[in-house]
Amino acid sequence: MKFVLNSNNLTIEQAYKIATSRDIKIEIAEEAIEQLEKTRELVFRLADKGVPIYGFTTGVGWNKDKQIFEDYFEEYNRNLIYAHCLAVDPILSEEKVRAVMLARLNALLSARTGIQIKIVEMYRDFLNHGIHPVIPARGSVGAADITNLSHIGLAMIGEGDVFHNGNRIPAIEALKKEGFTPIILGPKDGLAIVSSNALAAGTGALVLEKAKNLLEVANAVYALSVEGLDGNITPIRPEPNEARKMKSQIRCADAIRKLLEGSYLQDKGITKTVQDPLSFRGAHAINATILDSLNYVCELLTTQLNSSDDNPCVVLEKEEIISCSNFEVANWVLGFEMLGQAVAHVARSACHRTIKLCNPHFTKLPRFLSPDEGKVQAYQTIQKTFTSLDGEIRHLMNPASTDYYSLSGDMEDHATNAPYVVEKTEKIIDDAFYILGLEAMHAAQAVDLRKVDKMGVGSKCLYDAIRSRIPFLEHDRPLTPDIKAAYEVVCNQDFIDKLKLITGGF
Amino acid sequence: MKFVLNSNNLTIEQAYKIATSRDIKIEIAEEAIEQLEKTRELVFRLADKGVPIYGFTTGVGWNKDKQIFEDYFEEYNRNLIYAHCLAVDPILSEEKVRAVMLARLNALLSARTGIQIKIVEMYRDFLNHGIHPVIPARGSVGAADITNLSHIGLAMIGEGDVFHNGNRIPAIEALKKEGFTPIILGPKDGLAIVSSNALAAGTGALVLEKAKNLLEVANAVYALSVEGLDGNITPIRPEPNEARKMKSQIRCADAIRKLLEGSYLQDKGITKTVQDPLSFRGAHAINATILDSLNYVCELLTTQLNSSDDNPCVVLEKEEIISCSNFEVANWVLGFEMLGQAVAHVARSACHRTIKLCNPHFTKLPRFLSPDEGKVQAYQTIQKTFTSLDGEIRHLMNPASTDYYSLSGDMEDHATNAPYVVEKTEKIIDDAFYILGLEAMHAAQAVDLRKVDKMGVGSKCLYDAIRSRIPFLEHDRPLTPDIKAAYEVVCNQDFIDKLKLITGGF
Amino acid sequence: MKFVLNSNNLTIEQAYKIATSRDIKIEIAEEAIEQLEKTRELVFRLADKGVPIYGFTTGVGWNKDKQIFEDYFEEYNRNLIYAHCLAVDPILSEEKVRAVMLARLNALLSARTGIQIKIVEMYRDFLNHGIHPVIPARGSVGAADITNLSHIGLAMIGEGDVFHNGNRIPAIEALKKEGFTPIILGPKDGLAIVSSNALAAGTGALVLEKAKNLLEVANAVYALSVEGLDGNITPIRPEPNEARKMKSQIRCADAIRKLLEGSYLQDKGITKTVQDPLSFRGAHAINATILDSLNYVCELLTTQLNSSDDNPCVVLEKEEIISCSNFEVANWVLGFEMLGQAVAHVARSACHRTIKLCNPHFTKLPRFLSPDEGKVQAYQTIQKTFTSLDGEIRHLMNPASTDYYSLSGDMEDHATNAPYVVEKTEKIIDDAFYILGLEAMHAAQAVDLRKVDKMGVGSKCLYDAIRSRIPFLEHDRPLTPDIKAAYEVVCNQDFIDKLKLITGGF
Amino acid sequence: MKFVLNSNNLTIEQAYKIATSRDIKIEIAEEAIEQLEKTRELVFRLADKGVPIYGFTTGVGWNKDKQIFEDYFEEYNRNLIYAHCLAVDPILSEEKVRAVMLARLNALLSARTGIQIKIVEMYRDFLNHGIHPVIPARGSVGAADITNLSHIGLAMIGEGDVFHNGNRIPAIEALKKEGFTPIILGPKDGLAIVSSNALAAGTGALVLEKAKNLLEVANAVYALSVEGLDGNITPIRPEPNEARKMKSQIRCADAIRKLLEGSYLQDKGITKTVQDPLSFRGAHAINATILDSLNYVCELLTTQLNSSDDNPCVVLEKEEIISCSNFEVANWVLGFEMLGQAVAHVARSACHRTIKLCNPHFTKLPRFLSPDEGKVQAYQTIQKTFTSLDGEIRHLMNPASTDYYSLSGDMEDHATNAPYVVEKTEKIIDDAFYILGLEAMHAAQAVDLRKVDKMGVGSKCLYDAIRSRIPFLEHDRPLTPDIKAAYEVVCNQDFIDKLKLITGGF
16 A cells, blocks of 8 residues: 655544554655755755855754854754754654654645755655654653654664664664665754654644544443443434534434444333433533544644644745744644543543442442342442542643743743643543443443343444453452453454444544 | 524624623514424423423422422422522622523523423513623532522512612512513423523623634734834744644734734844744734634534523424433533633733843843833833733633532533633633733833834734823833723723724634 | 730731731830841941842842942832832732731841831831721732732832721821821832732731631531431541541541530440441541641741741841842742642532432431422532532642743742732632531531431531521522521631630631 | 561651662561450451441441351452452552552551451561562552552462562462462451552652652752852851741751852852842752651651551450541642642752753853854753653642542542552652753753862762763763763662762751
8 A cells, every 4th residue: 555645635544544554655746846856946045145044054942143154064954953852751652653754754745844855755764664763752842842853863864773673773774774874964954854743743643543433432332331221312312412403412422323223222212210310311412522622633633734834934936934933733732632621521421320330229230230249249349440540531631731931042932742732632542441441341241230132233342342351240350350351442443443334433 | 773583593792792782682583482382382292191301290300200290380490490599609790691691592492491481581571671680600510500590580580689770679679660570480491491501601602702802902912012022024924824724823814914014014024033932923823722712612602502402302393302411511611621721822922922022132122121221120020910810820721621520319420610611711811811911011112112113003003002091101100000001901892893893803 | 905026926816816806906026126227227337338239239130230329219219119019900808908017017027128117117007007008919929929019118108099997098198197107218128018928928827717717617517417417426536546646637536526525426336337428437537637738837837927038138147138038938838739629628528428418328318308308309409509619629729839930031930829829728718618508508407307406515506506597498498598698607707716615726 | 687567667768668678677566466466356256246347247338238247258358359459550660569568567567457467477478578469550549549459468369460589470379489378368358458548658658758869859959050050159058047937948058058068159258140040049948848848748658657547447445346537648648749749849940940051141151051152052952851841740740639539339439549649749750850860961061161170069979970971061962861861860879878978868
């Protein structure tokens, strides 16, 4: 498989695929190469005319008042890479490094920097040949991720380490093995390599795909739980949702109806209980909050991935190079913050549903879903496990984007902590997968105790996945392994792909 | 002026106008009345058939297991109003009460409750006759605002107090004065009055209008500041923003260019400083974050204002009444949280710009914008004032929507704290107006010290507004009154309307 | 009554009394006057020698590089007062203004500033004659409260407004009425007036007294609730608490035993229920968290009130004036943050207890404490009221002390937001009083329904106070007034003093 | 070396030593064994009499209403261990496992549970023989750590895994290798094993020792920085600190004076700059905030480590077993929250000092401490690195202790998230070590550029430690390795022990 990048066509889904698999080979669109050539030529022409160009003929940050001379270009740019290698462990996973390189490559194809083409091609080659520079994850304030992206530049000039075929080796060795020679840096190259939000944007794209998966899982887990409860599913009927007019809510209700296709609950009318607790009754609307957040942030991040986040900005048609702030990312960073809070609502509702499933008042099943209340303690104390994870989420969802300093001689007085915000959103989602896995474990137990024979097509799919790893709880046993298994079940991509087939995906 | 409500046509702007002025008379669309009549008839018919109807033939909350009999309808519904009068001071302003009644009225016109038509008409009459029930603001967890909206019901049955023609008087007196008789409650009426998010939705609409105003002011203040700095305005040129592709950023750059139309800065090319601090260079992109947030939340709140947030939901065409969760509002509540954070970014950048305006290194003007550094202390310590307000914003922007309990016998286990979130967003915006007023005060001083003769049309408008209240700082004087004046200037609706004429509005 | 201040003997309790009553006349200890005289003489002597003295012969902040000459002293100091009048509404209550002036006065008596004695005496006179300058509350970052304290200086020179005998009048009029002449400022006076944390320290002392009151009330409310529950009081017996060894827990258990002296619960052994929910079982330990926090912060704030928070610091015995950082207050500001969180734990437990009191499973009383479940809805929805206030507390308890900027030419790069932290702690405590009032209302209803005849001496005191304002809930009625009444009952100082007599006070 | 535990003598320092080294052999005091025997005998006697005993003759949590019969004791207790194995990865380090077992052992020696003595001895044996059960770290809400401590019980009965001599092996194998036989559980044993806060208490003790180390390092780094600045050290003279009366501030000033003994700064009087920025001037007072927090939390945690946190509580002298809440830990959990905020203040001041060290305006040294401003970019961008870590701290310091649910049939309605709070405090401290390491790196560069020849004894110690790993920055080089090295230098225990010798330790 191949994918031709042109700075306009990279979706979040595509980015996820390229990052997580090496089967897709990247090509660069020809017209993009042409633009890159013209841009580089223009930048040199302007420099020759004596136009001061930030990061070319001038220093960067406070040092914009220093002039850079031609005989110093190579050394200056190498020093710039060195002086920006300022990151802090832990190191990024290889799939994240791929996402980051892809994000940077596609933005460079906008042809707004004047970077030399060999470097652009080397991003492609690194992706295609599985050369993954070692990049420590921390150290960026999100405006831009210059302390981390420098490590890609370091590898390109044959220094530092990379991962290659499963090993961490010196970059120079990997280049040799794959038949490449190190880059000789020229003017503008250093800045073009480091000055981008590609760390947050690339890893962010992966997180958004996980959030979509989470939404699928949240709907399916709810479907199994409501069967476990013998609950009232009138709230997901089309009519009340149309009265509400919220698009996301209508869509989630629709997805859950598909997941419950064939369920015994569909045969029932309004239950005797009139209505269920809100965590059940409103589940589709609460899950829809994730969808609303995703709609917001996916649109903006897609723009990010397909536009230039460089400063300054070359304008070919006007033969100019313009100071700008195209690395401002607060709008989508706030989208990640909102997404984390949306997931928190879903996680919290999952906790409340799981607690209800243990309560005979609501289920008419044994206390704590025990097969024998007198002998088997079953799911009592496990409430602490999932609510403690929810406590973590509550903490992680606190906002982080405005806590920055005024730096570099007060030149850099806005930032967003974008990589950290993305990372904590990922943790929130990961904790939510645990919580939903735990709910699914309870729901499967409830469905078994209730001896449900007609399950929905989607809830059955989840039930089977759980039961393939976790047997019915007949006797007390250590549940630590079950918890891990439940988490792995609901995170599993094959399982989620099955759900997507049922719901149509988001 | 009149406005015919039909549950489909209420914009946030219109809601703001109706709430803040009594010049617009409300009418109810005829087709809406018809629907209301049919709905009420259906609900009675279903009850006669013995269908259990939540809040009609059953109690509410945990008491859904209690049956309500016909001879008890009036008393039950009056008791329901009483038992939901559970609010806590402070009391809402009259303009907020109007917004709340309007929000409730329009949602009722969806005809999903079965409420009696006289009550619906009384919302209209209260608005048109300026009868504004006294409603304490606190006590709702946002699912729904039942502890507060009950006070409207109380006034309708002639109990409790209202504001009327500037006085707080017993509701019964106001009814008499305006020629109305108290409502006799029937079945379903109590629940239909209280069970809605109209408190948060109505006050939220007002806050969103303020946020739009804030965005106008933020752009204008930046325009004046960049003139005060003698800064580089290339970042707001169309070209780099088109390279970035972010719609909101493009639009804010456009607005600021309009505000700076005619400015001396337009005659300059790229400045010698190459580029300015990020708080200047990125101002339009940071301001655009408010626009992105507004786009998100305005769409959802408009849907809220024009749809039913009632449970259960009457479905006329199916002759059913369905349990639902249409009072779930987490999606737009999270939008308010995001908006607060966006405003925080803008406020923080305003602080950094204002600090820069006091620094000769950036301005080449006297330290602290003093007309005489040796004699006049001018704007040194005032940095504490605006940054302390920014500290408040940092605190207020912490999220609040997930901190709820499981209540009413564990039936109500999801909520959003919607009214509180709206209220704290309002405070954030109010503090931001102070901060922008203070920046404008500084910028005006800088422009005077710089003896700028050609100002932009929008920055001049702001300059004139400031100078109409605050003279040039020639000698030290107590600045507490100036701070208040600057705040009042930038909050002033007439002034903001002038800006809107220039920018075209958002 | 009189109280002789000497900068060593001001307790928090005493400060509270002086602030809240005008019956106590302040005198200044003679030895303090002597020290003040010597200090002023020394400062002038050093200035004559040409020693640069911050705020005397030099400017302040970034302007420490500017020299101040003798003929300019009066004008400079007046300008300094002017240029520090930078505060933002709302204005402080008169009792807070008194606390602030008292805090400043006592710190000045340390004789570390060189201020003229007439000014020191005017603080005393303002207190004794009820001249209370109008001070807006906001605008300080807590290092120090210079933007607010300046307004006291303004009044002393006969400018600005004051409250006097219940009216807001120009300062100059109040001075005349009481027979004082305005101060003529000399060198060092301006800085000595403004440079102090007296705003946060003075208002903080009042808040700590309220927190002590809250602890008394929390214990008494628990005592009434456990009677309402017919709960198990073995956890407050001395033995288990001695096994735990926590002093604060031992003390709270002791206080509650005293409050329950004579209760029917004392006659019972271990109940059939074995043990109660944690919110009951652990109440004394959770309440003790307030005591631990108070112990921490009261010690530090007492030191604050009785020491110099001035910079620079005059050292008489060495004949020097030394640059220092004695206005650093982070240690006790963090104590207020901790106190807020401790109160949050108490409030949250109160909410959980109140919910339990409505649950027949725990109480064997009617649902929602209704005298007639079929007819009276009673205390169902009110759960939203108190938990919404708890949601506010959860939000307010987020920390605020580290959110400051680097100001005044980067000279002032540490702060604490002390006044804001104190203010939000006060709000937390106020909300907690509401929550405890609501619990007390429930507990009284439970005790009545249970027909308890032998109540504890302290719980009876609370019961009587509640019933003096709020009758038994026989029929549904609007509860908004009851909520307010319950709050007023538990805030009432006379009532709290009765409790203190029983427990011995904290 | 041996240490005789008796439930009264375990200090935090001692706990740290035992956890981090296997050289100290634990013994149990004879009198403790006697008490344990008497207690077990009493519990059986009471059970025989038919007294209901929680977790012995009754179930736990909601299941306290279930009776446990004698022939089921072993199975019930094994099931209890199983049903509490509910933890979530990551797994604890071995040193943390040791701290946890030690904490539990010492609390058990209070003899309040009735546990069999063989189990108590096995805690000792596990410690002495290096048998370290695999314990996942997450899953506890802090009331108590029952989901994690169960894994110790699992190993004791020969199930699950342990670390032993560097390998993860089945527990049964480790028992065999060391000559032990698995425990046969009896009544009360299960509850006594799991029901404790030993996870948070044990790991908390380690964190407090790290915080003490951090305080030493913070003082030393400040000492080196103020030499790098050529700053004014009058604020650490005894006189102004005595005028302030804050004990912690006096002590930190004293420690820093010792660290600066012999420094060239001591020879200087008041500098021409009059006073330095607050981050320098107030460093000792800000660092002292850590000391105040430590004083608070160490006292309470020491009580925790030397008292019973069990419920119910056996009272030998009264021959009773009493329901209690001795696992309430909110008071010291809030101390950890406060400690995190104190560290945040210190970290933030370190950031501001480091920024100043790069600014010629304050240092009169080259910009960004470059040895050649035109050629070497040096420490410009690294400001992003340390401030991004400070941003993390700002996020982590948000409180987490009140975010709990009501669980186990609403019996467990208070908690503290103690293990999570401890863990995030550890992360804060770890980030602060990075920040201080980075400051030290800058300070060493500044001292070199300034050619300081007389350094203080403590600042020299730090300088030498830094320079042993990080050479002077002569040319730009990748600094990622330097950052890691600086962190390792300031975390190094041997280095810190040298500082303690100089300051006397805290």
